[in-house]
Amino acid sequence: MSALIDGKALARSVSEQTAETVRGLTERLGQAPGLAVVLVGNDPASEVYVGRKVRECRKVGMRSTEHRLPAATDEADLLALIEDLNSDPTVHGILVQLPLPDHIDAGLVLDAITPDKDVDGFHPVNVGRLSTGTGGLVPCTPLGVMMLLDTVISDYRGLDAVVIGKSNIVGKPVAMLLLEREATVTVTHIETRGLSEIVRKADIVVAAAGAPGLVKGFWVKEGAVIIDVGITRVALPDGTTGLMGDVAFDEVQHARAVTPVPGGVGPMTIACLLSNTAKAAALSLG
Numbered sequence: 001m002s003a004l005i006d007g008k009a010l011a012r013s014v015s016e017q018t019a020e021t022v023r024g025l026t027e028r029l030g031q032a033p034g035l036a037v038v039l040v041g042n043d044p045a046s047e048v049y050v051g052r053k054v055r056e057c058r059k060v061g062m063r064s065t066e067h068r069l070p071a072a073t074d075e076a077d078l079l080a081l082i083e084d085l086n087s088d089p090t091v092h093g094i095l096v097q098l099p100l101p102d103h104i105d106a107g108l109v110l111d112a113i114t115p116d117k118d119v120d121g122f123h124p125v126n127v128g129r130l131s132t133g134t135g136g137l138v139p140c141t142p143l144g145v146m147m148l149l150d151t152v153i154s155d156y157r158g159l160d161a162v163v164i165g166k167s168n169i170v171g172k173p174v175a176m177l178l179l180e181r182e183a184t185v186t187v188t189h190i191e192t193r194g195l196s197e198i199v200r201k202a203d204i205v206v207a208a209a210g211a212p213g214l215v216k217g218f219w220v221k222e223g224a225v226i227i228d229v230g231i232t233r234v235a236l237p238d239g240t241t242g243l244m245g246d247v248a249f250d251e252v253q254h255a256r257a258v259t260p261v262p263g264g265v266g267p268m269t270i271a272c273l274l275s276n277t278a279k280a281a282a283l284s285l286g
């Protein structure tokens with residue numbers, strides 16, 4: 001029977017640590033660390049995520065400000081808001097919720113955020129720091145993936161790791177973090193040939209394809225550690241819907257450990273956003 005890696009419990013403990021760090025920072029800064037969350041338009045999923053991020057911030061004693069702009073907002077107006085937030089000393093972290101409306105160039109907006117306030121770790125400077133192993137702010141979901149792996153793996157050197165999915169938000173940064181630990185990393189994607197054979201050799205499987213049930217039980221090596229980043233709402237035979245990961249969860253009892261969906265990676269993402277915001281606040285002290 002594979003062990004369950006409990007993301008909810010780990011997220012709670014990371015948030016408790018962050019709350020402790022925030023208490024110290026609040027004294028040193030003379031104010032609580034602050035996160036600015038920017039939401040353009042009213043994508044329902046984004047509204048839920050943003051609400052959750054703001055709520056969790058307050059729980060660990062940080063301030064958070066929400067900037068809700070209409071869907072028709074000009075790119076120039078959004079860039080002006082980012083400039084204001086960049087120069088506001090009460091704002092330590094800036095997060096622009098994605099996706100942005102089509103008429104706005106998301107790359108331009110993310111580039112405009114000061115790298116030391118870029119709590120999402122999406123700015124090219126932070127991407128560069130990650131790929132050269134020189135610190136910086138690391139994207140939240142990949143950071144959470146590594147913390148989950150760290151609960152069962154202490155030495156990554158020489159382990160075979162496969163990352164399924166090459167997104168800038170998850171796949172590529174996870175690959176960089178695993179490389180940094182000296183795992184042998186294979187990054188796969190929609191055009192990869194023979195994916196099942198590649199997965200079959202892996203000691204670590206990070207599935208971030210957004211393809212429910214993609215990774216079958218017989219693909220997985222005995223004793224592998226599986227992190228399932230996928231979360232897709234699917235129709236169930238009884239006519240209701242449910243959330244499903246990229247891994248056929250019921251078929252991987254022979255794995256060493258696996259994250260559930262939900263309750264695995266999801267809770268870690270927000271916990272890591274909070275810890276990144278505390279880190280950004282510490283950076284502001286020099």
Ligand code: GUN
Pocket residue numbers: 095096097098099120140141169
């Ligand atoms: N939209 C979906 N995931 C994310 C994320 O991690 N950060 C931001 N800013 N937007 C998102």
